Amino acid sequence: MNGRTVAVVGGATTKFGVRATTWSELAQEIGAALFRAVPDLRARDVDSLFVGAAMPERLAFQSHVAPLAAEQMGIRPTRVIQRTELACASGQSAIRSAYAAIASGLSDIAVAVGVEKMNLPSMAEANTAMACVMDRAWDGPAGATAPPFFAMVAQRHMLEHRTTEEQMAAVSEKNHRFANSNPNAQFYEKTFPRDKLLRLPVVAPPLRLGDCSSMTDGAAAVVLASEDVVRQFPGPKAWIRGTGQYSDFHNLAHAGSLTEWPGLKRAASEALEMARIGVRDLDFAELHDCFSISEIVEYEALGLCAPGEGGRFVEDGRSDLGGDIVVNPRGGLLGCGHPLGATGIAQAVEVFEQFAGTVPSARQVPNPEWALVHNLSGSANVHSVMVYRRGRAA
Amino acid sequence: MNGRTVAVVGGATTKFGVRATTWSELAQEIGAALFRAVPDLRARDVDSLFVGAAMPERLAFQSHVAPLAAEQMGIRPTRVIQRTELACASGQSAIRSAYAAIASGLSDIAVAVGVEKMNLPSMAEANTAMACVMDRAWDGPAGATAPPFFAMVAQRHMLEHRTTEEQMAAVSEKNHRFANSNPNAQFYEKTFPRDKLLRLPVVAPPLRLGDCSSMTDGAAAVVLASEDVVRQFPGPKAWIRGTGQYSDFHNLAHAGSLTEWPGLKRAASEALEMARIGVRDLDFAELHDCFSISEIVEYEALGLCAPGEGGRFVEDGRSDLGGDIVVNPRGGLLGCGHPLGATGIAQAVEVFEQFAGTVPSARQVPNPEWALVHNLSGSANVHSVMVYRRGRAA
Numbered sequence: 045m046n047g048r049t050v051a052v053v054g055g056a057t058t059k060f061g062v063r064a065t066t067w068s069e070l071a072q073e074i075g076a077a078l079f080r081a082v083p084d085l086r087a088r089d090v091d092s093l094f095v096g097a098a099m100p101e102r103l104a105f106q107s108h109v110a111p112l113a114a115e116q117m118g119i120r121p122t123r124v125i126q127r128t129e130l131a132c133a134s135g136q137s138a139i140r141s142a143y144a145a146i147a148s149g150l151s152d153i154a155v156a157v158g159v160e161k162m163n164l165p166s167m168a169e170a171n172t173a174m175a176c177v178m179d180r181a182w183d184g185p186a187g188a189t190a191p192p193f194f195a196m197v198a199q200r201h202m203l204e205h206r207t208t209e210e211q212m213a214a215v216s217e218k219n220h221r222f223a224n225s226n227p228n229a230q231f232y233e234k235t236f237p238r239d240k241l242l243r244l245p246v247v248a249p250p251l252r253l254g255d256c257s258s259m260t261d262g263a264a265a266v267v268l269a270s271e272d273v274v275r276q277f278p279g280p281k282a283w284i285r286g287t288g289q290y291s292d293f294h295n296l297a298h299a300g301s302l303t304e305w306p307g308l309k310r311a312a313s314e315a316l317e318m319a320r321i322g323v324r325d326l327d328f329a330e331l332h333d334c335f336s337i338s339e340i341v342e343y344e345a346l347g348l349c350a351p352g353e354g355g356r357f358v359e360d361g362r363s364d365l366g367g368d369i370v371v372n373p374r375g376g377l378l379g380c381g382h383p384l385g386a387t388g389i390a391q392a393v394e395v396f397e398q399f400a401g402t403v404p405s406a407r408q409v410p411n412p413e414w415a416l417v418h419n420l421s422g423s424a425n426v427h428s429v430m431v432y433r434r435g436r437a438a
Numbered sequence: 439m440n441g442r443t444v445a446v447v448g449g450a451t452t453k454f455g456v457r458a459t460t461w462s463e464l465a466q467e468i469g470a471a472l473f474r475a476v477p478d479l480r481a482r483d484v485d486s487l488f489v490g491a492a493m494p495e496r497l498a499f500q501s502h503v504a505p506l507a508a509e510q511m512g513i514r515p516t517r518v519i520q521r522t523e524l525a526c527a528s529g530q531s532a533i534r535s536a537y538a539a540i541a542s543g544l545s546d547i548a549v550a551v552g553v554e555k556m557n558l559p560s561m562a563e564a565n566t567a568m569a570c571v572m573d574r575a576w577d578g579p580a581g582a583t584a585p586p587f588f589a590m591v592a593q594r595h596m597l598e599h600r601t602t603e604e605q606m607a608a609v610s611e612k613n614h615r616f617a618n619s620n621p622n623a624q625f626y627e628k629t630f631p632r633d634k635l636l637r638l639p640v641v642a643p644p645l646r647l648g649d650c651s652s653m654t655d656g657a658a659a660v661v662l663a664s665e666d667v668v669r670q671f672p673g674p675k676a677w678i679r680g681t682g683q684y685s686d687f688h689n690l691a692h693a694g695s696l697t698e699w700p701g702l703k704r705a706a707s708e709a710l711e712m713a714r715i716g717v718r719d720l721d722f723a724e725l726h727d728c729f730s731i732s733e734i735v736e737y738e739a740l741g742l743c744a745p746g747e748g749g750r751f752v753e754d755g756r757s758d759l760g761g762d763i764v765v766n767p768r769g770g771l772l773g774c775g776h777p778l779g780a781t782g783i784a785q786a787v788e789v790f791e792q793f794a795g796t797v798p799s800a801r802q803v804p805n806p807e808w809a810l811v812h813n814l815s816g817s818a819n820v821h822s823v824m825v826y827r828r829g830r831a832a
Contacts, residue, residue, distance in 0.1 A: 047441050047542035068575060093685070101495040107570045108525035108688075108816045115688040122704065124538075125685040125820060126531045129521040131502035137520045140544075141535055144518075148441035148541035150534075150681070176501045181462060287544070291487070291519040294502075294509040310516065422502045426519060 047147025048270045050284045052432070053277035054082030055393035060262035060381040061230040067104035067161040068116050074157060074263035075117030082267050084277045085153075090267075092124035092151035093117075096138035096158035098131050098384035102173035104161050113157055117265075123151045131177045132334060133419035134158065135388025136428045139266065143284055146270045153273060157265040158386035170259060177422055179295045188296060191256060193423045194335040195248035200302045201337060202250065204352065209250055211355030212336040213241040216254045218364055219333060219372050223379025225406035230260050230381030255336040260381030264390035280400040282392070282415070285321075286431035288314030293425050308345040308418065308427040315416070319431040323347050326431075327412035328370040328398060330391035332420045333377050339363075342418060343371070365409070373398065373407040388419040392430070399434035441541025442664045444678045446826070447671035448476030449787035454656035454775040455624040461498035461555040462510050468551055468657035469511025476661050478671045479547075484661075486518035486545040487511075490532035490552035492525050492778035496567035498555050507551055511659075517545045525571045526728060527813035528552065529782025530822045533660065537678055540664045547667060551659040552780035564653060571816055573689045582690060584728065585650060587817045589642035592731040594696045596644065598746065603644055605749030606730040607635040610648045612758055613727060613766050617773025619800035624654050624775030649730040654775030658784035674794040676786070676809070679715075680825035682708030687819050702739040702812065702821040709810070713825040717741050721806035722764040722792060724785035726814045727771050733757075736812060737765075759803070767792065767801040782813040786824070793828040 056077035058070060065073065079085060095110045106112065110127045114120065124145045130137040135158035142154040164170045171189075178188045201207045220236040223229035241254040268284075269277060288311035293299050300306070316323060323346055331346075333339040340354035348369060349357040357363060363371035374380060374394035377387060395415045397403045412434060419428045450471035452464060459467065473479060489504045500506065504521045508514065518539050524531040529552035536548040558564045565583075572582045595601045614630040617623035635648040662678075663671060682705035687693050694700070710717060717740055725740075727733040734748035742763060743751040751757060757765035768774060768788035771781060789809045791797045806828060813822045 066575060068573075099495045099501045101493045101567070101570055102501075104574075105570050106574050107493045107496075107523065108572075108820075110524060111685045111688040111816060111820050112573060114685050115692065121683070121685045122708075124534065124683055125524070126535065127523040128535075129501065129523055130504060130519070140518065141520065141522075141538070144535070144538040144542040144544050147543065148538040150538050150541075173495070176495055176499050178502075179462075179506060180498070180500050181460060289515070289518055291505045291508050291515045294505040298509065314516075422505060426502075426505050 048149065048272065050143050050146045050268055050270060051274055051281040052266050052392055052396050053269050053274065053281055054085065055266035055396050056081035057228045057264040057390045057393055058262050059228050060260050060383060062163045063261035067100055067106055067159060068112055070159050070161060070261065070263040071113040071116035074159065074265050078265040085267055087118050089153050090119045090155050091122050092142065092145055092154035093119055093121045094138040094142045094154060094156045095127040096135035096156065096385035096389060097127055097160060098129060098134045099173055102176065103164065103170060113159060119155060130426060131421040132384050133388055133421035133426060133428045134385035136417065136419040136430060139388060139392055139430065140287055140428065142268045143287065146268055152270050154268045155265055156268060156389055157263065158389040159263040160383035160385045161261045162259040162383060163261050183296045190334065191248040191251060194337055195251045197302045197341065198250050198337040201340065204303055207340060207355035209242060210238065211340065211359050212255055213238045214358045215333060215336040215339045216241050216378050218358065219376035219378040222373050222407045223375025225404040226375045226380060229375045229379050230258060231379050251335055257334045257377035257382035260383040262381060262383035262386045264386045264393055266389055266392050266396065281435055282396045282399050282432040283435050284430060285433045286315035286319030287429065288312060289428045291426045296423060299423065303341060305341055305345045305424055305427065307425065308342060311427040311429040312346050315429040315431045321414060326369055326414050326416050328373055328409045329416040330374060330394055331371055331418045333372060334382060336378065339371065370409045373409055391417045395432045442543065442666065444537050444540045444662055444664060445668055445675040446660050446786055446790050447663050447668065447675055448479065449658065449660035449790050450475035451622045451658040451784045451787050452656050453622050454654050454777060456557045457655035461494055461500055461553060462506055464553050464555060464655065464657040465507040465510035468553065468659050472659040479661055481512050483547050484513045484549050485516050486536065486539055486548035487513055487515045488532040488536045488548060488550045489521040490529035490550065490779035490783060491521055491554060492523060492528045493567055497558065497564060507553060513549060524820060525815040526778050527782055527815035527820060527822045528779035530811065530813040530824060533782060533786055533824065534681055534822065536662045537681065540662055546664050548662045549659055550662060550783055551657065552783040553657040554777035554779045555655045556653040556777060557655050577690045585642040585645060588729040588731055589645045591696045591735065592644050595731060595734065598697055599749065601734060601749035603636060604632065605734065605753050606649055607632045608752045609727060609730040609733045610635050610772050612752065613770035613772040616767050616801045617769025619798040620769045620774065623769045623773050624652060625773050645729055651728045651771035651776035654777040656775065656777035656780045658780045658787055660783055660786050660790065675829055676790045676793050676826040677829050678824060679827045680709035680713030681823065682706060683822045685820045690817060693817065697735060699735055699739045699818055699821065701819065702736060705821040705823040706740050709823040709825045715808060720763055720808045720810050722767055722803045723810040724768060724788055725765055725812045727766060728776060730772065733765065764803045767803055785811045789826045
């Protein structure tokens, strides 16, 4: 590392769900929420804005969304303004860009915001838009979108490791239970016991409705500050101690094993090495559970359990409160919904609030010091990881 | 500045124009061209990829374009991969992101590539897509797209400063003349004398066809390296010495004067101050001539001439070879075409090749040391500036 140290000093999310708002109204709403949540933040001190948004051109007929978001949030960036796009990991991509800008000296105080409006009057159009995440020329004609791809991962995992539908339901039950203590989650106050999950309609076999994250509208934002100006924010902080990313393939013909994600192994190793800790030092993790099977594969790729034992890991409660590591206390993508560009940023908000001790006790990790956030994108071909440490000073 | 120094060590462009290729074929083509142009570059040494693309979701029905481009180019990023979007300035946004990643220590050798495929079977669809750059809720219903907006700038400049259609034609004539020494330009081997330009059809009064940059397919890429690894590239270099960006407004109701671009003044001042030079030290500049009137306003905002005197500045040859400063020796957006995300990167390729002395003599700036690149986006509401210096060592 050559640059300055960077901390998340606060954040906020809007209510996630089917929202009767436009893209720019969501940007305005998260701006107001952010300034309420971080009272030490003055608009004129924000020199840079990074907007994570996966496909507003298709979903909101709006490009050039970064200056639109700036205006709606009441921010006038004087150093860096841009949107970052990395499909379902667009949010964490915005945070990494903010991190690099601050570490390099280009920015002192930056906001990373994620906004996505996915529910349209015509959901057929929204679903069609989602198809453009895969390689259109080669994988598109074969019908490859996210649910059938992750269904193949699940089928293969069941074949190779005897993973069961009940174990996948255990992921979903856990994350929905956590979401019940998160009023901004899409599925707040909805209960999903395992027997109910196992009776829901099949989306792509073996994945049922409760195994799939949803089409969600929502926004989230965090404030990042350099070590040089962090004294402006006397409250708790989540210091960025490590980050890693790896891009493996795009065309599905080039994918290797469906059930081992070497890109996640590499990205996480790099982030943990940079932070100088091991995976056992983590107190909790926000993992990208776009589908229940994803979280199971991620336990294994991160080395939280042996290859093939992810199903048993969740079934035995080892990723729950009181287990080896708490995974997705926010409620995950399954419980909170998955507004693509907002997800990675909402995960960082959860890290900050867990460190600050401000989340409801039903999901509070006891005295957490280290957290890892993982976003994947596309057909799990790109993996992005951040490692955060709680602290007040640099 | 806290981070490491960064140099552009090579680059390439594809042929710009109406191309019978897909988006991903353009990515493949620029990958091949880049490795031919930079023989010291090994694919395995490229740790990061930044993709500038304005709206592939609409124009190519493809999102998640960064890993697609990586695969097509034969690059497997292990550090950072992302697309950056800032409408017409998406290319320079990718370069700034690469700069920040390298300066911060996240990356050592990065590629910034811009790809845009704008000519579709239905040009009505392409033109409709372009409309999503403006604020759709407020400016869209009023019919605001780029040509009518810049036509208002031209009308106002003519009213305030007696700028003439002949002076705007002088910009277009100069840039098309330079493009005639650039085989990759869309309008290579096409001559546009002023009397011909003044007879072309009107697009939005007073702007005629020759005053407007075109819908163009094309790609461009540069390689950026940190001072720590730059010895791998023994050839000429364009060192990034300054950069600035400013975001002013989005909704047109919040725009100030149409003929003064304070965002450009601020972004350029910041970049020049960081480089510790004045505007008179520049040998040439690549300015964002999306319309002929833009270049005239830019002369004034940069302080190359007094406010209101931009028309006379070009008419008197002061922005031509042998003048005060050479503006757009590459051929500009008017002569080369404007494949949105590729433009800012093609401008950087021109800087590198001018410094290397490898461009045809008809457009070679004599012994250049300093260059400025300017990209604007939207309704000239966001301005992005880079300052480069020629050199071999850091």
